[in-house]
Amino acid sequence: MGALFSFGAVVVLLLIPAIGAGALKMHSLFGVVIPYLAVVIFLGGLIYRVVGWGKVPVPFKIPTTCGQQKSLPWIKHSKLESPATSWEVAARMFLEVVLFRSLFRNLRTEKTPADRVVYASSKWLWLGGIAFHYSFLIVFIRHLRFFKHPTPKFVSIIESFDGFLQIGSPHLFVTGLVLFGAAFYLFLRRVFVPAVRYISLPADYFPLFLIMAIAGTGMLMRYFWKVDIIKVKELTLGLATFNPTVPDGIGVIFYIHLFLVSALFAYFPFSKLVHLGGVFLSPTRNLANNSRMVYHPNPWNYPVKVHTYEEYEEEFRDKMIAVGIPVEKEPPKEEEEKAETEETEGKE
Amino acid sequence: MSKQAKPPKPDELAKSIDYKPPKTNWMETPVEFKPGTYCYGARPKYLEAVEMPNPREWSPADEDWKLPENWKEIVLEGMQDRLGKYRSYKLFMDICVRCGACADKCHFFIGSGDPKNMPVLRAELMRSVYRKYFTTGGKFFGKAAGARELTEDVIKEWWYYYYQCTECRRCSVFCPYGIDTAEITIMGRELTNLLGLQTDWIGGPVANCYHKGNHLGLEPHTIQSNIEMMCDDIEEITGIRIEPTFNRKGAEILFVTPSGDLFGLPGVYTCMGYLMLFHELGLDYTWSTYASEGGNFGFFTSNEMAKKLHYKIYAEAKRLGVKWILGGECGHMWRLVHQYLNTWWGPPDFLEVPKSPITGTVFEHAKSTKMVHVAEFTADLIRHGKIKLDPSRNDHLKVTFHDSCNTSRGMGIFEEPRYVLKHVVNHFYEMPENTIREKTFCCGSGSGLNAGENMELRMRGGFPRANAVRYVNEKYGVNMLANICAIDRAALTTLMQYWVPEVDVCGLHELVGNALVMTGEKKRTMDLRLEPLPGVEEEEEEE
Numbered sequence: 001m002g003a004l005f006s007f008g009a010v011v012v013l014l015l016i017p018a019i020g021a022g023a024l025k026m027h028s029l030f031g032v033v034i035p036y037l038a039v040v041i042f043l044g045g046l047i048y049r050v051v052g053w054g055k056v057p058v059p060f061k062i063p064t065t066c067g068q069q070k071s072l073p074w075i076k077h078s079k080l081e082s083p084a085t086s087w088e089v090a091a092r093m094f095l096e097v098v099l100f101r102s103l104f105r106n107l108r109t110e111k112t113p114a115d116r117v118v119y120a121s122s123k124w125l126w127l128g129g130i131a132f133h134y135s136f137l138i139v140f141i142r143h144l145r146f147f148k149h150p151t152p153k154f155v156s157i158i159e160s161f162d163g164f165l166q167i168g169s170p171h172l173f174v175t176g177l178v179l180f181g182a183a184f185y186l187f188l189r190r191v192f193v194p195a196v197r198y199i200s201l202p203a204d205y206f207p208l209f210l211i212m213a214i215a216g217t218g219m220l221m222r223y224f225w226k227v228d229i230i231k232v233k234e235l236t237l238g239l240a241t242f243n244p245t246v247p248d249g250i251g252v253i254f255y256i257h258l259f260l261v262s263a264l265f266a267y268f269p270f271s272k273l274v275h276l277g278g279v280f281l282s283p284t285r286n287l288a289n290n291s292r293m294v295y296h297p298n299p300w301n302y303p304v305k306v307h308t309y310e311e312y313e314e315e316f317r318d319k320m321i322a323v324g325i326p327v328e329k330e331p332p333k334e335e336e337e338k339a340e341t342e343e344t345e346g347k348e
Numbered sequence: 349m350s351k352q353a354k355p356p357k358p359d360e361l362a363k364s365i366d367y368k369p370p371k372t373n374w375m376e377t378p379v380e381f382k383p384g385t386y387c388y389g390a391r392p393k394y395l396e397a398v399e400m401p402n403p404r405e406w407s408p409a410d411e412d413w414k415l416p417e418n419w420k421e422i423v424l425e426g427m428q429d430r431l432g433k434y435r436s437y438k439l440f441m442d443i444c445v446r447c448g449a450c451a452d453k454c455h456f457f458i459g460s461g462d463p464k465n466m467p468v469l470r471a472e473l474m475r476s477v478y479r480k481y482f483t484t485g486g487k488f489f490g491k492a493a494g495a496r497e498l499t500e501d502v503i504k505e506w507w508y509y510y511y512q513c514t515e516c517r518r519c520s521v522f523c524p525y526g527i528d529t530a531e532i533t534i535m536g537r538e539l540t541n542l543l544g545l546q547t548d549w550i551g552g553p554v555a556n557c558y559h560k561g562n563h564l565g566l567e568p569h570t571i572q573s574n575i576e577m578m579c580d581d582i583e584e585i586t587g588i589r590i591e592p593t594f595n596r597k598g599a600e601i602l603f604v605t606p607s608g609d610l611f612g613l614p615g616v617y618t619c620m621g622y623l624m625l626f627h628e629l630g631l632d633y634t635w636s637t638y639a640s641e642g643g644n645f646g647f648f649t650s651n652e653m654a655k656k657l658h659y660k661i662y663a664e665a666k667r668l669g670v671k672w673i674l675g676g677e678c679g680h681m682w683r684l685v686h687q688y689l690n691t692w693w694g695p696p697d698f699l700e701v702p703k704s705p706i707t708g709t710v711f712e713h714a715k716s717t718k719m720v721h722v723a724e725f726t727a728d729l730i731r732h733g734k735i736k737l738d739p740s741r742n743d744h745l746k747v748t749f750h751d752s753c754n755t756s757r758g759m760g761i762f763e764e765p766r767y768v769l770k771h772v773v774n775h776f777y778e779m780p781e782n783t784i785r786e787k788t789f790c791c792g793s794g795s796g797l798n799a800g801e802n803m804e805l806r807m808r809g810g811f812p813r814a815n816a817v818r819y820v821n822e823k824y825g826v827n828m829l830a831n832i833c834a835i836d837r838a839a840l841t842t843l844m845q846y847w848v849p850e851v852d853v854c855g856l857h858e859l860v861g862n863a864l865v866m867t868g869e870k871k872r873t874m875d876l877r878l879e880p881l882p883g884v885e886e887e888e889e890e891e
Contacts (some may be wrong), residue, residue, distance in 0.1 A: 001375075005492060056435040059651075062687055062758070064520045064528060066786040069760030071724055074731060075767070081786065082760040096524070102449075103524040107782055109452035115362035117458055117815050119782040125449060129524070156709070189772045196448040198369035199468050201494040204446050270485060275525055278443035283436045284517075284526035289760055291687050292717040295695040300433055304652055305399075306659040307558050309667055312638050315559070316568050323569040325594045325637060328667075 003191065010213050010233035013256035013263050021255035030255045031235055032244040038262035039110050045269025061291040061300040064284040070293075082289045096285055100129055128189070132182035133170045135175040135209075138162060139218075142173065170222060180215040183208050207273055212266055217257040227251040246340060355804035358847055361819040362811070363424035367452070371465045375476070375496055379464075379505040381409050384804035386508060387797065390551030395544060398653065399557035402544025408507065413500065413631060419543055420498055424481055426539045426885045431482065436531040441478045444471060449827035450519035450529070455790045456512055459808035464509050467519035469531040474506055474532055486873040507545050510536030512805060514794035515648075516753035521786050533795075538650045545651065549799035552643040557657050562607035568594070568637035574610050577860065581878060582678045587870035590627045592635060595668065599634035601706060602665045605676025606643040607721075608834030609855075615837050617876045618855025621864075622722065625857065628735065628866045629706050633674065637666035642681035643834060647688075648796035655692045658684060662696045665718075667699035673719045679794065679833035679856050682721060682761070683754035690717040721755075723764040723832055723856060730771050736865035741872060742773040744882045745828040747859070748820050749778070750813065750840065752833035753787035760787075765832050765856050772863035777824040782861050793839035806839065807846050814847030821848055 021030040067081025083089040097099040108122035127245040141158055145151040163171035187208045190200045221227055230249040232254055268274065280286065288294075313320065313327055321328050355361060358444045370377055379544075392403035401414050416422065449468040457465040458768060464470060472494070478516075479486030479495035486495030496502070513533040520528035528869045546554075553563035560567060566574065572594055579590045593599065603626070609619040626633055639660040645655035665673055675685055700720040702711040709728045711720045731736050751770055755761045762785050769776055783789050792809025818825040829840055829851050861876050872886050 007862075017567060028756075031637055052437050053435060055444070056432060056438050058435045059433060060691055061838065062436065062528070062531070064514075064517055064526055065756070066521055066539065066755050068762045071742030071761070071764065072709070072728055072731070075727075075763045078760070100524050102522055102526065103447075105447050105522055107453070107533075107787075108850070109458055111365060111367065115359065115365070116565075117812055119780070125447060129447070138729075152513065193448065194369050195367065195451045195463065195466060196446075199446050199448060199451070199464050199466065199472065199680050201446065202492050203494055256788045269485075272445045273445040276447055278439055279525045281439055282526040283439075284520050284528045285533075290713075291690065292685075292714045292719065293712070295716045296691050298691045301691065304656050304659075306656055306663075309638050309660075309663060312559075312561060316637075319567060320595075320637070322573050325572060326596065 002200055002202040003187075003201045006209050008211040009202075009206055010190050013210070013260060014213060017088040017259035018252060018256045022252035025253070027246045027248075027250075030259055031246045031250075032239065034262050035239060035258060036244075036261075042265040042268055045266075046274070046277055049274050050281070051271050057144060057299045058287070059300065061296040062289050063282055063287040063289045065289050069289055071302070082295070084288055084290045085150070086288065088271045089286060092288055097279060100126055100133075102285075103129055121202050125189070128182055128185045131178050132186060137171075139179055139215075142175070146166065146233055147240035149233075149237055168223065172223070176215055176219050176222070180212055180219070180282045183212045183215065187212070203272060207264070207267070207271065210260060212265070214257065214260045214264060217260060218255060221251070224234055225251060225253045227254045291300040294332035352801045353804065355384055355807050355846070356692065358807075361379050361804070361807060363599055365459065365808075365811070366461045367457075367686065368461070374463060374469060374472075375465075375491070376500060378413060381504075381508065382804075383409075383801075385433050385512070385802060386805070387511060387547035388869050389551050390544075390546035390548045394548070394551030394555040395546060398558050398656075400544065400546065400551075400649075400653075401542060404544060406544075408504075412636050413504070413545070415500065415503070415543055419500075420541050421505070423498060426542050427478065427482070430470060430535055430538065431478075434531070435533070436528065436630065437535050440471065440527045440531055441475050441482075441651065444468060444475070444629055446472075449522050449524065450527075453519050455514075455516070455518070455792055455812045456805075456809045457794070459811035460805075464505075465512065467523075467527075470513060470529055471527070471532045473502070473509055474536060475811070491677065494691045503540065503543070503545075506536050507540050509770065511547055511766060511797065512809075514753065514790045514792065514797060514809065515759065516794060517757040517788040518753065518787065518790070521757060523652040525772075526626060534647075534651070534853075537648060540862050541650050545566070547799070550645050550648045550796035554653060554657065557641050561636075561638045561660060562610075563641055563643060563645055564607045564611050566607060566610060568646075571610055571635070571637045571640055574616075575619070575623070578623060581876075582620055582624055585872065585876065585878065586866055588624075588625070588627070588866055588868060590623050591598050592623060592626075593633075593879075594635045594637055596634040597668050599632055599668060600671050601631065601633040602639070602661075602668060602670040603633050603635055603676065604639055604642045604661055606678040606681055606834035607641050608643070608678075608838060609676055610640070612763045612875075614841065614852075614854055614858065615834055617858040617861070618834075619688050619857075620838065620876050621855065621857030621859070622676060622859030624861045624864055624866060625726065625735070628864060629729070632705065634668060634670070636654070636660075636664045636668070641676045642675055642685070643679065644684050645796055646652050647680060647684060654684065654688070658689055660691060661685075661689065662693045662699075665696065666698050671700045672714075673723060674702075675719050677832040677834065677857060679752035679754035679835060681754075681834075683758035685717065685719050686759040689719070690873055690878065696812045704728055706734050721761060721764070723761060723768055726857070726860060727764040727767045728769060736772055737860075738865050739772050739774050740883075741862045741875070741881060742859055743775070745773060745859075746775040746824055746826045747773045747828045747830050748817065748826045749776070749784070750791070750829055750831040750836060751784055752831055752836055753788060753790050753794060756788050756830060757784055761832075765830075768856055771779060772859045775824075777826055778818040779820050788819075789813040789816065791833075791836050791839040791843060793843075794835055798835055798839045803842075807843065809842040811847070813840070813841055817844065818848045823850055827851055830856055830859060832856050886890055 067078025395403035515530035556565035
């Protein structure tokens with residue numbers, strides 16, 4: 001259901017530029033206005049979201065400790081799993097963001113025919129995630145050649161690695177295929193793993209379809225329905241230098257590709273994709289496990305009504321005196337005698 | 349109150365677990381209040397005792413929950429308020445990608461197969477409402493954006509599933525963004541508490557703890573007499589008379605432990621272990637009848653209530669003029685002491701940085717809160733050779749160690765208890781690595797779920813833990829499950845009786861007490877449970 005809905009939405013997104021830029025020739029709209037708008041929404045939205053989270057206080061220091069705390073000097077402290085200093089936190093965050101360390105821990109729970117449960121290592125999701133995110137990153141970096149002239153050195157180096165297979169002309173970029181394949185794997189997983197299918201929302205399928213469409217149109221354009229790359233670069237450099245020009249004769253496939261990318265940019269900050277920014281702010285990962293060493297203030301800590309010792313003693317004074325527990329306020333004489341009598345009686 | 353539902357037989361229960369999700373979409377699958385899987389509603393007297401809102405007689409099985417007229421407004425305002433106070437709450441509402449890594453990590457899911465026990469779905473119960481009222485996409489696109497209306501049925505669903513999560517944080521270990529369902533459950537409980545929807549099992553201890561100082565409602569003279577009875581047993585076992593002090597001003601150390609150690613088995617054996625150890629060391633310490641609870645059921649209610657209940661520890665330390673505080677074996681107590689107490693009521697600058705009077709070790713890692721865990725304290729003693737131990741007295745035991753959720757994932761105390769264990773027992777076996785340390789499984793009864801009326805739920809939640817214990821029982825003949833948590837001692841005992849009856853449960857310091865060679869003691873013929881020590885018994889018979 002959710003998958004069909006999202007697929008339909010991406011088809012609509014494909015048709016909009018096909019009609020608008022293809023049939024109606026609105027090249028300035030699709031080549032300049034919409035991309036600019038999308039980037040503004042992306043940057044503004046991302047800042048809005050991150051600042052929005054950042055403004056909310058972190059009242060308690062609640063790291064999830066996944067290793068030995070720093071305590072006695074002769075006990076080996078797990079610096080990465082239970083970081084006690086900012087540097088150790090930075091190292092933990094680095095591994096989390098760059099290597100998806102928590103996901104690497106993933107296990108599969110299975111019930112045996114004897115009704116026991118067993119846990120097996122399960123790295124497929126981690127592998128799929130790594131393949132998806134890193135191929136996306138490289139594809140993104142490769143595209144910088146369209147926005148900077150001359151092409152930066154590191155972009156050329158990455159391109160040469162990416163095209164190492166040297167198949168076809170232009171050379172096949174591996175990352176484009178991997179990106180498409182990884183997104184497709186993540187989609188299949190959503191469809192075929194029952195638990196994952198059960199939790200999936202349209203908002204989970206939509207970005208996968210959108211990204212597959214982006215990778216697909218990109219590869220179509222590069223290998224099959226080739227467009228005039230010089231003119232494309234003229235347009236993109238114009239965008240980058242805030243001197244937009246719209247050359248004639250760029251194939252409609254380019255406008256479709258660009259529109260889908262614009263859609264992704266605009267959608268990004270307001271969707272689950274914003275985890276890109278959010279992961280850095282996660283209080284269970286980015287705080288040090290040193291809360292007994294370093295005081296952590298809560299900005300909204302407010303006074304609360306408590307039950308004081310005085311109130312407690314008031315209620316139990318006689319009973320405390322009777323069994324010899326020291327009290328702050330001795331009772332008046334009479335009561336003391338009474339208490340003593342009770343005590344003697346109790347003993348008898 | 350209705351008669352308590354009995355759980356099905358263990359093999360039937362295990363067979364009934366099916367991980368296949370139902371055909372209907374979760375939003376269209378209403379919650380079913382099946383007896384044995386939920387706790388009773390709190391009696392109004394408990395809520396009134398601590399001035400919680402909307403007290404009334406109600407039962408979760410009722411059609412009408414008698415919610416206050418403006419309940420929806422209360423909940424939405426409550427959400428708004430908390431979204432502005434807790435970054436974890438706001439962030440965890442926003443960034444989940446539903447990758448499903450957490451799905452089969454929850455003990456309640458593993459033991460029930462109920463998809464709403466998958467951490468991701470437990471959180472979606474709340475996120476769907478968040479989207480509807482607090483995000484633009486949800487407002488406009490509704491269900492297509494994963495949003496839904498807040499209705500009375502949603503409140504019932506929240507209540508059922510947020511009191512079916514033990515805030516154990518296992519999911520957050522596996523989540524690539526560290527999303528911690530405990531943070532969401534805590535909010536779910538805060539919100540339902542605004543409507544007076546407390547459970548009786550949490551409400552009672554909270555009211556007790558506020559007025560009498562501890563969850564069990566033990567009054568000062570009872571605490572004293574309970575401990576004196578333990579001292580009688582210790583005298584019978586060792587020939588040594590221990591005279592602990594209560595509310596004594598000028599003691600060097602205040603000792604605070606969960607009240608579960610003062611009452612009920614096998615908790616008191618752990619307490620006997622503390623008493624013997626402190627006596628042998630000649631420790632200048634005192635008990636308090638006012639700060640007589642280390643645990644805090646307020647934490648299973650609201651942040652504010654938790655803060656109220658944990659006021660007593662520092663206040664009492666100040667009144668008595670102690671130098672620092674030593675804390676007993678308890679799970680959620682240590683999550684709170686470690687991560688919350690100082691923020692609520694500290695820093696306690698009237699105390700000194702804890703220093704062991706026996707070894708001279710300065711506990712630098714507790715220099716701000718001034719509270720040391722008894723396993724840290726004892727590990728340090730052993731390391732410095734300050735106590736004499738005879739682990740062979742525990743030779744009839746084959747021991748495995750259960751890492752408590754809170755001390756594992758909310759503190760990181762893994763090696764100290766193991767170090768102590770390895771010095772007081774000769775036979776120690778670890779459970780499989782995916783079921784211990786940071787990946788440890790909950791007892792199934794934490795965060796206020798250890799009632800009697802939800803027994804099926806507890807046995808389901810504890811299934812993965814029991815499953816791992818059974819593994820070491822069959823492989824190594826393990827017959828004792830040691831731990832450092834008062835709720836574990838109570839809950840695991842029931843769990844073992846149900847799933848692995850060959851295995852008994854004890855606290856770490858019970859084993860310390862058994863092994864501790866005390867100055868001037870008589871020959872030990874009994875363990876702390878007053879049961880004959882196997883080897884010794886035979887010897888005596890021969891004599």
